[in-house]
Amino acid sequence: MIKESRGVSAWCIDHPVATILLTFALVLLGLIAFPRLPLAPLPEAEFPTIQVSAQLPGASPQTMASSVATPLEVQFSAIPGMTQMTSSSALGTTTLTLQFTLSKSIDTAAQEVQAAINTASGKLPKDMPTLPTWRKVNPADSPVLILSVSSSQMPGTELSDYAETLLARQLSQIDGVGQINITGQQRPAIRVQASADKLAAIGLTLADVRQAIQQTSLNLAKGALYGKSSISTLSTNDQLFQPEEYDQLIVSYKDGAPVQLKDVARVIRGSEDAYVQAWSGDEPGVNLVISRQPGANIVETVDRIQAALPGLEAMLPASVQVKVLIDRTQTIRASLHEVEMTLLIAILLVVAVMALFLRQLSATLIVSSVLGVSLVASFALMYVMGFSLNNLTLVAIVIAVGFVVDDAIVVVENIHRHLEAGDGMREAAIKGAGEIGFTVVSISFSLIAAFIPLLFMGGVVGRLFKEFALTATSTILISVVVSLTLAPTLAALFMRAPVHHENAKPGFGERLLAVYERNLRRALAHQKTMFGLFCVTLCLAIAGYVFIPKGFFPIQDTGFVLGTTEAAADVSFADMVAKHKALAEIVAADPAVQAFSHSVGVSGSNQTIANGRFWIALKPQDQRDVSASAFIDRIRPQLMKIPGIVLYLRAGQDINLSSGPSRAQYQYVLKSNDGDTLNTWTQRLTEKLRTIPAFRDLSNDLQLGGSITHINIDRSAAARFGLTTSDVDEALYDAFGQRQINEYQTEINQYNVILELDAAQRGKAESLNYFYLRSPLTGEMVPLSALARFDVPTSGPLSISHDGMFPAANLSFNLAPGVALGDAVLLLNQAKNEIGMPASVNGYFQGAAQAFQSSLASQPWLILAALVAVYIILGVLYESFVHPLTIISTLPSAGLGALIMLWLLGQDFSIMALIGLVLLIGIVKKNGILMIDFALEAQRGGLSPEEAIYKACITRFRPIIMTTLAALLGALPLMLGHGTGAELRQPLGIAVVGGLLVSQALTLFTTPVIYLWLERLFHRPTPAPAPAITL
The missing domain is CATH 3.30.70.1430 (Multidrug efflux transporter AcrB pore domain)
Structure with missing residues (x-):
């Protein structure tokens, strides 16, 4: 007679149609959600970042840094939630990058940045063409798409115009598209190239030319004629569009005769900047380098661009060719396909193991059904939580294959055992599920407990692994429900008692059990030796963690x-x-x-x-x-x-934590309040690091060898003529600054008019002798050479960097093969000490190296937190302070195995390997749970601790081996994978496989000894029977 309590499992067995239909609903939801999940290389984990750009054509890097960057930095520094502010100033341009905390809304940050720009505008140079502009960016993100625009017939300026006005503007309106950089752009412009000697001969200055153009080419409001019966808008020919029209412009009068612009200057249609060029391979052209908006899905964004391109190409002249030069989504899709194939291989391997041990088609199909339902249903939860199909969430599903099967194996194997004992199908299903329900819950909840610390990891790493942890957790929760509902239901319907033949040979499982039984007796007979082995394993695991090379994320091949x-x-x-x-x-x-x-x-x-x-x-x-x-x-x-x-x-890389483009994978920043001191010690440290073989491609961004020609203004001489240094600066800017003096508008764009000296004169110091200023006191022409002279050229920086308003220098480096990032950090700090860098120069890592240092400091706490979480869950489930220690004693061997396997295969202990170690904490303690749960029940039945643990080991040997092999084979394809993106997955698979191999070899023998040792240590009486848990 079956003692039937109306638990979940029994109810499902009594209502098979309802159970199967509800399960089908789960599968259907997963199938509906799967095609709707977006594709991505990794979960979104970017710092909110805003980039501010300011231009003052012709201004030196020093002028841009002091008069543009500094006023903006003062205002930006007051914005709350900003974690980093860097700036780089070069000839005529300043770029500031503002990075905010992960919790900061980028839209709020943008509003505060615009307010700061408005506040700072009164302190910026008055002759800036426009106020600084800002954009939301992924400053270190690789472009998602690069388009090549070329033509064998069209001039570069016209081609650039099409690239900007038609392609770039239309593509920038597509959802998900962020910054579009047009490299090699020769933006159309009218260039007025004045002849200094012709101006001098007529008695004119460059200022006369500038003012004439500014006053005679305008685009202002004119009004309208309001008649009794109609209104007519007024229009004039006030704008000049063609070089020929500028030629006729009257600059002044000489002896009553007009002086036209063509008499003193050459007007041409050229480009705003003649010193840019881009190529697609070896073919000149214009390239559109397209980045995504923060948070935008890469694959969906590129798909939208590709869909829009045919329509845009149809609007271009036939001679213009648009080609997709680089498409990052190709490797992303290939990487995800590799993970999907890995998942399929893992499923097939696990099912094969089930068939090998269970030796019954119906039992194998039941386990496979639970596996399929759990995995497919997890897609529905991923969709609800807003996750994407990416390398980490798919790896979580691959790893979950072993976890999911564990629950089903434990249930089905226990039902199978009752069938072997002679129980009927329904009776065996109810007994088997009821007896093992608590064990299944214990295994799954303690496994979930290991993921809890991942949810509380801070920074970008925490953001990345939140989706990983929740995907794995949700899949495990689904498997618990399905294993305790669908599995016993199908078992009651289809599982038959195995048929034993008298002359049948023992199966693989039986032979393996016989070997284990003999060795278990030896282990229990030599308990001191086994306990010593456990202690040695614990010490080696701790030492291995301390000494193994440590890294951040593996370098991917994207x-x-x-x-x-x-x-x-x-x-x-x-x-x-x-x-x-x-x-x-x-x-x-x-x-x-x-x-x-x-x-x-x-x-x-x-x-x-x-x-x-x-x-x-x-x-x-x-x-x-x-x-x-x-x-x-x-x-x-x-x-x-x-x-x-x-x-x-x-x-x-799919993940890049730099605050801007970098020459190498890793960055180290030096900053000081004194620029000369900074430059000196940056060069010394760079030279020192170049002598260390561990560093490759080492460089810094100082670029101090730029040529600077200083102009010495004689203030006394200028004052005698009523001139100021401002007048001299204006004259120099007119001559040498490619000054934007005016603009003209068309229906779709606006273009600049640029003033400069003739090309033959603007590159020579002698040109100071050829152009003049007009004295406001006497009206006479004063040669500039009488007021200023060129000094001997000196060297100076091409660009000036700030970090947090202080002068800064950025060192970039790659690592030699076989060198771990942790070793490089130690070598760099050692090099600083050896050269005696003063305290006035502050150095720190940035980007990936900085995140590595943060993660390295938190790694021991993360491992400890996972152990504590598992201990608490087990303590609550078993109502014991002691038994969780027995179960956790299985973990040192897993840690040792993971470290040994990583070391043998030349892998760093990276973040992915750390996640593998955390997973092992959840996986390996399952062996202890299966043993201890049965042993406690046996002791309640009157057996001694020695008899109880021995019987537990023998009885639960088959599910222990099956679940371990399932987890191992689920991770094996990750370890052996060599396709696109395999570098990211391999360390996790290596850690899990190594940990399972060693732990399985040791814990089957050390766990019983630890159990007995703790029983004797605490003199625990046989516990009273626990209340029945019905599931």
Whole structure:
């Protein structure tokens, strides 16, 4: 007679139709949700970041830093929630990057930034063409798409106009599109190139030319004629659009005759900046480098752009070609496909293990059904929580395959045992599910407890793994419900008692059990030895953690490589172009390269002519013989053969925590209140680090070799003519600053009119002798050479960086193969001490290295928190302070196994390996739970502790082996994977596989000994029977 209590399992067995239909509803919800889940490389985990840009054409880096950056920084520093403020000032431009706490709304931050700009506007230079502008950005994010726009027939200025007005503006309106940088853009402009000697001969100044153009080419309101029966809008020919129209412009009169602009200047249609150029491979053109908005989904954004391109191309002239040069979503899709294949392989391996041990088709299908339902239903919860299908959530599902099967195995195996004992199908299902329900809950809830600390991790790492932890947790919760409802229901309907043949050979499970039983007796007979083995394992695990090299995130092979070039600070534009072409030939010749783009000149994130950019797309992994990192190592020696220029390459990453574009993977910042001191010690530290083999591609951003020609103004001489230094500055700006003196508007755009000296004169110091200022006292013409002189050129910075309003320098570096980030941090700090860097120069890591330091400090606390959470859950479930210790004693061997496997395979102890270790805390203690739960029940039945634990080990051996193999085989494809994105997944799989192998070999023998030792230590009497838990 079955003692039936109306628990969940019994109710489901009595109502199979309802159970199956409710389960089908779960599956249906998951199937509906799956195609609606967005695709992404990783969960969204970006710092809210705003970039502010300001221009003052012709202003030196020092002027931009002091008169533009500093007033803005003073106002921005008062914005609450800002964690970092950096600025970089170069010739005519300043870029400030403001990073806020993760909890700060970027929309709120944007409003506060705009208010700060308005407040600072009164302290900015009056001749700035426009107020500073801001945009929401992912400053360190790789572009999601690069489009090449080229034409064999169209001039560069006209091509650039189409790229800006038609393509860039339309694409920027697409949802998800953020910043669009147009590299190589030759924006149309009217350039007025004045001849200094012709002006001098007529008695005119550059100021006369400027004022004439400003006063005679306007676009102002005129009004309308209001008649009795109609209204007519007034229009005039007040704007000038063509160079020929400017030629006829009257600048002044000489002896009663008009002096036209063409008499003193050459007016041409050119570009705003003649010193920019971009290429798609070796073909000149214009490139659109497209980044996404913060929080936007990469795949969906690129899909929208691709859908819009055919319509936009149809609006372009036939000679204009638009090509997708680089598409990051190709590798993202390939990476996710690899994870999906890994998931499929893991499922097949786990099902094969079930078939091997259960040796019954119906039992195997029941376990497989629970697995399928749990995984599919988890997609519905992911959709409700707003998650995406990304590398981490899919890895969580892959790992969950082993967890999910654990619950089903324990239930089905216990039912199978009752069937073997002769119980009927329904009776076995009710007994089996009822007896094992508490164990299933204990296993699952203690496993979930290990994930709890991940939910409270701070910073970007916490944001990344929140989706991982919740996806795994939700899948486990679903599996608990399905294992205790669907599994016993299907077992009552379809599982039959196994048929035993007299001459049948023992199965694999029986033979393995016999081997274990013999060795278990030996272990219990030598308990001191086994306890000593446990102590040694614990000590080795702690020592292994202390000494293993530690890293942050593995360097991924995303198929995308970013490059920054640096030439001599005083390099000419023509030389820079030639050097870039030489580098491009080497890149194009490498068989791993699929496509690439490069640019020189001031555009986008590039602030000086001495720097350029490379974007390189590698072929799919199955079509090349090297990884992205190996490609960089292979091509580096060839690139170094080009004299006078260095190309710094780094593999593009799905997660990049830098506050801006960087030459290498890792950054170290130095700052001081004294610029000269900063420069001195930055150079010393750079030179020291270059002697350490662990560092590769080391550089700093000082660029102190720029040529500065100082003009010494004679204030006394100027005062005699009624002139001021401001008048001299204005004259110099007119001559040499590519000054934007006016603009003209069309229906769709507006363009600048630029004043400058004739090209033959503006590059010579002697040109001071050729142009004049008019004295306000006498009206006579005063040669500028009488008021100022050129000094001998000196060196100075091409750009000036600030960090938190202090002068700063950024060091960038990659690591040599086999060097862990933790080792590099120690080496860098040691180098600082060896050179005796003073306390007045403050240094700290930034980006990934900074996040690594934070995570390294929190790692022991994270592991401890997971242990405490598991202990608390087990203590509550068992109403005991002691038994959780027995269960947790299984963990040191798992930690040791994980560390040994990572060390053997040359892997750092990275964040992914740490997550694997946390997972082991949840997985491995299952062995202890299965043993202890049965042993306690046996002691309540009157057995001694020795008899109880022995029987528990033998009885629960098969589910222990099956669940461990399921978890191991679920992680094995992650460990062995070599497809796109495998670098991110491998450390987690290695840690789990290594931990399970070692723990399984040891805990089957050490756990019974620890149980008996604690029983004797605390002299625990046989506990009273616990109230029945019905499920």
